[in-house]
Amino acid sequence: MPKYPNIFSTGEPFATYVGKYYIQEKNYKQALKFLNIGYKINPYIGRTEFYKHLIAKETGKNDSAYFYAKKALDIRPRNKDYYIEAINTAIILKDTTGIIRIHNIYTQYNDYPEVWINTSSALNQSGYNHKKLISFISDGLKKFPNDSLLIERKKIFEKDIFENQAILFFNNSNYDKALQSYKKALNKDPNNVFLIQNIGICFYNLKQYLNAISYLKKTLISPNLKDGKSEYLLGMSYFFIKNKENCCKYLNLAKDKNYGNAQEILRQECQ
Template sequence: MWREALDYTLKHPFIGCGFGNWKLESIPYETEFANEADVPYHCHNDFLEISTEIGIPGFLLYISLFVVLTFYTSKILLKSSNDKIATLAFISFLALVAYSFDALLNFPSERTIIQTIFAFIISFIFVLFHFGNASEKKLEPTSNSTKQLFTIGFVLFIIPTIYLNYNSFVSSQAQRTIFPELSLPVPQMPLDQVENAFPSTPNLSYSTIPIKGALSRYYIREKQYDKAMELIKQSRKDNPYLGYDYYLMTSYYASKGMPDSALYYAKKTYFLRPRAMAYYQNLVTIAAMSRDSTTIDSAFNTFVKFRNEAPAWATYIRYNIESRRRIDPRVKLLADSAMKLFPNDSAIIKAKDIAYQPLESIEYIKQAFISFNNKDYATSAANYLKAIPYDPNNFANYENVGLCYYASNMFKEAIPYFDKAISFKACVSGKSAFFRGICLINAGRKPEGCASFVLAQKQEYPQALEFYNNNCIKK
């Protein structure tokens, strides 16, 4: 991070990127190091960060503050006849040294409490230097006009500061409510709850995601394409480095039924940030719809160079099959290789099951998945049941039938399918045991349900212990 900050400063020696903008300008330096939409907010050296933001002249002014304070302290220590004054000056100087080391290795300028302490340090040294020997000097009283001028200047300065900080607070509150939906393929909140939720400033979230871009997703969902495009273009100006505007363009054109344009922007999105899992999965999904297996291969080979992780392999296997509309021996070899690398990963286990499934089974499962997402649980269960004869040894189909009945509150009907799934050795995630426990308790078979929660705990399923404590332990 220090190297990148130095490089930027040398390329922009006189006019930096502007106060607070280093986290934007640092993005191009980190594309091959940062995952997802992560950005290095600071370079962990306030002196270097200030040089990137306000140039070398600003850096020299900042350094001069420490030089002047050091000079003041030395003058006090050398000339003061008052031991108490000298002691206070020395303690203040030690605090200044501590702050300087923090600024060399961290970013105290971003921490309000530390900045408050720093302001006190400066004030102590300044006051001790100028007024420490006040008894030896005759201080002239400050005129009323000077006091009034200072008060007016202070008020004029503090009002816009309060306004900007209040806007930042309102924006932070809105981000806390709305931004969790960024991980959803389609946002869920109503448009009228989000369109006026943000003030005009700031235009970026703390993680540099353009706020207008985040809002455009709601207009795309509502098919208000003109407004969505306007917001996407504005978001590109706000942050041209993250690739989020290209990501939104992918969604925009996919929603309009223009797969070629969607694929074009999906490529631009991913290859701008090749470590981003969301961008990788977005490209592979769009490429599979266009049956572009070459792009899928290229994206996978690029991604695993940076992050050789199970979700990347699982996504590649699944959409490789979908793009070719067939299962070839190479895909099965890939699935076997993935199992050797990630033997206990549930996504890889499912991907291998898909690779060895008949194509008819895959099509039924695909339709079942779509129906489940649309909350048509009866149709989803019917499609999973149709897939079972083609692949009777795949526990996931039985588990998914059980989940469909569970989602429909048909608890008694779900139990046999969870039982069948649990009977397979490959069913080790604890998911079937957990949901079987819920169904058994709702069916009035509490002891059996509690035993099922115990099994889910042994298989390390999240929430199993919580449900066991809430339903099986007497209070």
């Protein structure tokens, strides 16, 4: 129909829209045919690349999906949809270098805290080094020093570093160093009941039973700890400081949750 315009007011060719609807019908051969027609009419808006990315994504061709998503963003670096699709595809391939590149392209035009949060999440999911991750968030905080979400995100990543250190120390029976790392992690996430419990466990292994009792009691009201471990360790802590009444009280609670050998110790000590 040569007497009529062949694009919408947005600049997107009608042919590209036809390709889009063929994608929805999963007729990818016809979709590609019309997407290529649309590209010849207007190659400057990245829609052909974006829809080819969707086709590749839906057919499990992740490398091709990534190629077209990045190409769309290169054409229209301000476009939020292109940024999100490029980032999400990079996560699948765990391309942390690519994620940083995508971030840098997009933030030249759209730089706000949410972008830093999204990119940091993508890096984290892709196995980015935690120290580099904290450095990345710190760069964001230089631009947005009062943003509460960025501040909280940095605390979470710092907590993860200390917690990972603690796990390594604990697995090597280095309970003193594990304790210090768990305490540092707790400073970043003060209400984390799992960290509180692990600090109590470290004190228990160090035979500092009063300290163990102090921390383990804090975990009893948590709905996230249901296995009876805290109750068992409390009972054993009281056993070692020769407080039979509390020993039997908490071992009974552990027994009710079927934890470990609580029932056997009860039989021996609390008859």
